[in-house]
Amino acid sequence: xxxxxxxxxxxxxxxxxxxxxxxxxxxxxxxxxxxxxxxxxxxxxxxxxxxxxxxxxxx
Numbered sequence: 001x002x003x004x005x006x007x008x009x010x011x012x013x014x015x016x017x018x019x020x021x022x023x024x025x026x027x028x029x030x031x032x033x034x035x036x037x038x039x040x041x042x043x044x045x046x047x048x049x050x051x052x053x054x055x056x057x058x059x
Contacts, residue, residue, distance in 0.1 A: 020045075 027041075034041045 018045075 030044075031041045034044055
């Protein structure tokens with residue numbers, strides 16, 4: 001019987017989506033750049049959101 005992997009306590013469950021409509025060429029260029037930098041578009045968008053919230057937490 002396979003064992004369940006325990007998630008690192010730092011990481012929270014990703015249980016929601018944010019739909020963002022952008023230009024197809026910008027999206028394709030962004031995804032391509034992320035792949036070249038060995039990351040994912042989703043990871044970078046999540047990082048942007050966390051950083052943005054941290055920078056503006058006193059607003």
